[in-house]
Amino acid sequence: MGSGSDGILKLPIRFAHESLGMTPNQISVAGFVAGIAAAITVAAGHLLVGLILMALSQLIDGLDGGVARMYNLLSEKGQMYEVIFDRLNELAMFLALAFTGAVSYQMAVLAFVAVLLVTLVEPLSKFDPGFKRFMLYFGYLATVLFDVRGFQIAMHVIFLVNLAAFAAGTIIVDYRLQREIDAQAMIRREKELKLGMPQPPDDPPSFLSKLFS
């Protein structure tokens, strides 16, 4: 959860830090422990209870960032812990679902690999579509309402969306670099024109530019 949720979670954020005296890292650990408990509960066959615990873990997870932002306790280490704990919770939950047979081990591993790839590129691209544990709620609803392998479908969605997001993320970073390179070249060209410096000759027209001229 990002800064957008800080407004909604104002009271729990204040309670966690001012009443309970918890630091952001302590809240991250609490969220991580709740997430592992959720995975163990799911693996033991108590699917609904496990998902409720997972929701609680995600709520706690939203508080650590809120406390850090509200009380100016942001740190690189804290952000790193948050990412590590999130990934470990996702891995635990995916493997727990595979253990119960709700998803195949192959899909659980592939979905996690795709999530890891997005984690790898997100610091550069600032692009992360989400679609991780949150999809599992839809998986549960699909299983209950339509009697299909909802979690398996959810894993497919998590895999495909995160894989596409990784590819898109690499393109976004490269596009920004090219835009910067081109901007520098255009500034240099304008300066040279103003100074009356001779311009390099244009490259001969390509086949495509002849075709469309």
Place this chain on the structure above:
Amino acid sequence: MTILPHLLLTTLGVQALGLEGKDIVLAYTFGYGIDLVDHPIKLPLYIRKNGRRNEKNYHWRTPLQEPVALLWIVPLSLYLGTYVPAIFFTLHFFLDYMVSYEKRPIYPFSTYSTEGFLKRYSDTGKEIWTCIICAVLIALLVVMKK
């Protein structure tokens, strides 16, 4: 490289591996089609910089056709249950790395750039020889199958 060597090498691969059905579609998608998706991405930037003038060495490539794309193509191959995307994409960038323009194989994770290999030979020569070798091998395979 240009269109023809990519098409010929992909066709050679399809013939040699005896691919059928969806595998043929995947082979052409990752062996050649990736260029059709990749190059238009930077068209708005190119037009903003150059208009309709030709800039010969503009960096059209994106990470979509660099080796870094194997990070998503290999999991995709495992997901689809076929090695075809990974193999034919590797053949695609192998051909591209034979011609000498700037490439960034693992961008955005590193700014390392290279002009590929076999730099002492002319690009036109390499393209022509690639086409000839692929065409001859395709013809041989067709004759052998008959």
